Amino acid sequence: MGGANPAEVAQFIIRSRIADPCFVHSLFSQLPDSNYSKLKYIISSSVTEACNNSVLLLGSRGCGKTAVLELVLEDLHKEHPDMISVVKLNGLLHSDNNCALKEIARQVCMEHQLQFSKMASFDENSKFLLSILRECGLAHKTIVFVLEEFDLFTEGKQRLLYSLLDAMQSVLSQAVVVGVSCRLDADQLLEKRVRSRFSHRKLLFLTSPGEDFQRLAEHILLLPMDSRLPNDFRASFNEKLLNILADEEFKGVVDQLCYSESSVSQLLRFLFCAVCHMDLSSGSLSIQNFKSALPSIQRQPKQEALKDCSVLQLYLLVCMRRLEVKELELCNFNSIMKEYKSIHDSFKTSDYYARNVCLRAFEHLLQRGLVSFQDNRGQGQSAEFRPVKLLISWHELQQGLQSFRSCPPLLHKLMDREG
Amino acid sequence: MAKDESPQVSRRTTRASLNSTPNSKAPQEHSKATNPSRPLTIKDLVFRGKSINLDELINSFPGRRAQILELVQFLGPLNSPMIPLFVYGGASTGKTSTVLYMFRHLKRPFIYCSCVSCYSPSILFESILNQILLHRKNESGGYLSAKRCERPSDFVNSLGEALTALIDSLKGNMRKSSPYGRMVYLVFDHLELVRQWDKSDSIISLLFNLYTLLKIPEVGLIFISRVSLDTFQSDTGFVEPFPVYFPDYTEDDLHQIFMSNQANPKLYSSFLDLVLRPFYRITRRVDELSTAFSPLFKKYCEPLGDLVAVPNEDMKRKLFSHLQPFISLSLNETFTISSQPLLKDRNLRKSVFKKPGVCETLDEIDFHMSTSAKYLLISAFLASRNPATLDASLFDSTGGTDNRKKKRKVSEKSIDQKEAKEQEILMKGPGTFPLERLLAIHQCITSVGEYSLDDEELQNGELGADGSDSGSMSDILLQLSSLCSANFITKGGSCPLEGSTRYRSIVSEDVVLKVARSLKFPLSKYLYRR
Known part of the structure; x- marks a missing residue:
């Protein structure tokens, strides 16, 4: 990318930053009293004082738990080379005890250049784990077990958690168990025997509030000193960007963004969209980029699905809504058709179609997710008889009808009369 | 039809069909059917054959201009990392074709797998690994996959290894100034079907979290689905991919789509003026409309002597009155398979034995x-x-x-009961x-x-x-x-x-x-x- 357009280089740099969670969260690591320093203290004390420890990192999805952990581990690797080995497990992949122990054995073998046997049994693997813990303890080497999606490990008998935490009761071992979960009640999911062996250290990660938002945006968007970028380009880019970020208009956009959701991942998606829309010829971000990014982030899937409907499908939806108002216990395709026919009988609409055509339209509604079956029972029943429910509210349907371009006026009337 | 969107095709046939442009004017000079014994190379992950430029891409998909431009921007210039994309929109809106055509335009290596043909997790895993490892099932290998892979943990491990190796070789190629860049894209089609699999929760979370699990920035993930993100429920959720929405075609778009690649545009346009509006009220799907239109157009052309002539106003009126009864008939029909030759044959056979006048073709079960x-x-x-x-x-x-003697005097109560029964x-x-x-x-x-x-x-x-x-x-x-x-x-x-x-x-x-x-x-x- 030697003689490339500096704007392209800038875009590339920012895109790589957004795609790399560690970079994004490195901002928070510089703060004193952050989770970063707490976690670092816990793990490093275990490394230097040769003790066992366990900690849970809790916080909503995408708020940087794993990223902070990675940063801590990276730092500790630098500070104490050859003193730490990390074993990473993920609840999505290794919630099965057998599989988890095998994976631990595999990763340990990879790190220490041992022969890994795929055929080893659960028993052998757990013995291997204990002996490895003892050996590492004797060599003053800390093993850090990272259990991502910790809540998924608590399904079933929790044998893995028990054997890990139980092994830590011995003075010989030197290990840290770090659980990462988006369930804030993850420690409550533990069995009694496991809970009593857990240290009950919890670090809570908050979703970043509004003020951090500004700093995070600067952190990601401001261009660094880079050999590929001409200095004057960098200076002008950053200056323009700071102007935009300080602008009231931009703050309004950010407020709108945070109104529905203010997580870091939401911000990242927003910035990604804005950066992708960057005009490469002018070589700088504009307020327009941010503004246009907003609607593509805040999607309204139900409204979109309504807008995609055909007129016949709208008729069926309105019929369902009218049945809902009548407070019938159950509603299925046949009762919808009855209502549809009665509407036709009283208003003589031009949109009266045969039953099979309506059934097809009804099935499309099911596909679109505007309507769903009430239960999973009666799979053998044909779709006409299975009870269904409407997945949109009266208000949403009303709004959808109003924004529909060629909506028959009769439908509005039918909605208003009964709603 | 002009738009050959056939969602249920495997990757190979999709690519083969894509080798002909949607207008199917370009000759099929580069067919995929090369010597099967030749080992696959990285080049096979990229579209071979003539590349198309952005304008051609946009022109071949009427009404999809905004979506194409957006997608191209999100994928970015060569080598730009990206966050996972989630392409969604109703059936038959050109999602799959657009994405695949875009790769033809961009000429970057990608891996496509559809959850229709890969109908279970292990098949999905193995299909992806086969493609990345450039493995081809053949007779000498006993039609085996490159790796057996049942568990998600094995899949993520092998996928990570295979992708790193692939990206390393791409980087090696870069030095030799090969144009493919170092990004590899994984395209998952028909994601909505995963919701019906066993243990769908864990598979969906796995796929959506694949990017964070792999931790390889050179991987781009693209999910294609008919339903929006809010219908994918999972226990503790997932990091949401970036949504890209494909709206259903509007009436004008549909007009453009049906007009492309017509032998006699004037004639077809006058035909569309008649049929498109009524049918548009029923369905907006291209596939359903095209199956409805093709027999109607034949009917429309019936009174015409030559199909090349441009119809004048008088002729149009005549054709309209000819077509009118068929339109309302066809509006109330769904997809029908014509078993005409079979039926005729049987009718002939039957009528030999049966008394005349009894047999009605409409009442025949087919x-x-x-x-x-x-x-x-x-x-x-x-x-x-x-x-x-x-x-x-x-x-x-x-x-x-x-059972006729059941008629009694109808009282108000019995009518009510009757209605309740009917309802039941x-x-x-x-x-x-x-x-x-x-x-x-x-x-x-x-x-x-x-x-x-x-x-x-x-x-x-x-x-x-x-x-x-x-x-x-x-x-x-x-x-x-x-x-x-x-x-x-x-x-x-x-x-x-x-x-x-x-x-x-x-x-x-x-x-x-x-x-x-x-x-x-x-x-x-x-x-x-x-």
């Missing part, structure tokens, strides 16, 4: 079925529709003609019945039906198993199981009280009426009307 299976179908239908308490009075020795029928659908009841009814109607049919039976020369001896029991059971597998009758769960399996007939009344008519069976006599 599938073959043995006589005993027909009786069984009718008895199942009766068992499902009639209340079990009335069986005795309907099928008693007098032949069940006394509408809701519940056909009832279930045990096997014994079906056999009893079958016995009754075959013993009644037999004499009315005897003469014709002999003429046709098909001596069914439905005589007075009613065939063997095992034959009936065999017929029943074949009716079940043909989905005429469904097998329900066993009743907790009786402990026997219950059945339910799910055929519509029209079909059964046709069947009964073909047997000359007086169905209405036995059907209890409330």
Whole structure:
């Protein structure tokens, strides 16, 4: 990318930053009293004082738990080379005890250049784990077990958690168990025997509030000193960007963004969209980029699905809504058709179609997710008889009808009369 | 049709079909069918053949300009990392074709797998790994996959290894100034189907979290789905991918789509002016519209001598009045398969034996079925529709003609009750019945039906198993199981009280009426009307 357009280089740099969670969260690591320093203290004390420890990192999805952990581990690797080995497990992949122990054995073998046997049994693997813990303890080497999606490990008998935490009761071992979960009640999911062996250290990660938002945006968007970028380009880019970020208009956009959701991942998606829309010829971000990014982030899937409907499908939806108002216990395709026919009988609409055509339209509604079956029972029943429910509210349907371009006026009337 | 969006094709055929541009004007100079013994290389992950530029790409998808530009921007210039994308929109809106064509334009390596053909996690995993490892199933390898992979953990491990190796070789290629860049894209199509798999929760979270699990920035993930993100539920959620929305086509878009690649644009345009608006009110899907339009257009052209001429106003009016009755007929039809040659053949054969005037083509059932299976179908239908308490009075020795005496004076209350009953029928659908009841009814109607049919039976020369001896029991059971597998009758769960399996007939009344008519069976006599 030697003689490339500096704007392209800038875009590339920012895109790589957004795609790399560690970079994004490195901002928070510089703060004193952050989770970063707490976690670092816990793990490093275990490394230097040769003790066992366990900690849970809790916080909503995408708020940087794993990223902070990675940063801590990276730092500790630098500070104490050859003193730490990390074993990473993920609840999505290794919630099965057998599989988890095998994976631990595999990763340990990879790190220490041992022969890994795929055929080893659960028993052998757990013995291997204990002996490895003892050996590492004797060599003053800390093993850090990272259990991502910790809540998924608590399904079933929790044998893995028990054997890990139980092994830590011995003075010989030197290990840290770090659980990462988006369930804030993850420690409550533990069995009694496991809970009593857990240290009950919890670090809570908050979703970043509004003020951090500004700093995070600067952190990601401001261009660094880079050999590929001409200095004057960098200076002008950053200056323009700071102007935009300080602008009231931009703050309004950010407020709108945070109104529905203010997580870091939401911000990242927003910035990604804005950066992708960057005009490469002018070589700088504009307020327009941010503004246009907003609607593509805040999607309204139900409204979109309504807008995609055909007129016949709208008729069926309105019929369902009218049945809902009548407070019938159950509603299925046949009762919808009855209502549809009665509407036709009283208003003589031009949109009266045969039953099979309506059934097809009804099935499309099911596909679109505007309507769903009430239960999973009666799979053998044909779709006409299975009870269904409407997945949109009266208000949403009303709004959808109003924004529909060629909506028959009769439908509005039918909605208003009964709603 | 102009847009060959066939969503249910495997990757190979998709690519093969993509080698011809949507306008199918470009000759198929580069077919995928190269020497099969040649080992695959990285080049096989990239579209071979002529590349298209952005304008061609946009022109080949009318009405998709904004989406294409957006997607190209999100994928960015060569080598730009990206966050996972989620492309969604209704069926038949060109999602898959657009994405695949975009890779043809961009010329970057990608891996496509559809959850239609890869219908279970292990098949999905193995298909992805096969493509990345450039493995081809062949005879010498015993049609085995490159790696057996059942568990998600094995999949993520092998995928990580394979992708790193692939990206390393791409980077190696970069130094030799190969144009593919170092990004590899994984495209998952028909993601909405994953929701119906076993343990769908964990698979969906796995796929959406794949990017964070792999931690390889050179991987771009693109998910294609017919439904929006909010219908994918999972316990603790996932990091949401970036949504890209494909709206359904508007009337103008559809006009443009249907106009492309027409032999006589003026004629077709005047045809579209007539049909598009009414059909647009029913459905906006290109595939459904095109199946409806093609027979109509043939009808439209019927009065014309030559198809090249540009129709004038007078002609248009004439054609309109010619087409008018067919439009309203076709509006109320769904997809039909024409079994015309078959039907005609059968009608000819039948009319030799049958008395004239009896056979009506419309009432003909268009599938073959043995006589005993027909009786069984009718008895199942009766068992499902009639209340079990009335069986005795309907099928008693007098032949069940006394159900007319049920007429009493109608009071207000009974009307209400009647309505409630009707409502219940509408809701519940056909009832279930045990096997014994079906056999009893079958016995009754075959013993009644037999004499009315005897003469014709002999003429046709098909001596069914439905005589007075009613065939063997095992034959009936065999017929029943074949009716079940043909989905005429469904097998329900066993009743907790009786402990026997219950059945339910799910055929519509029209079909059964046709069947009964073909047997000359007086169905209405036995059907209890409330």
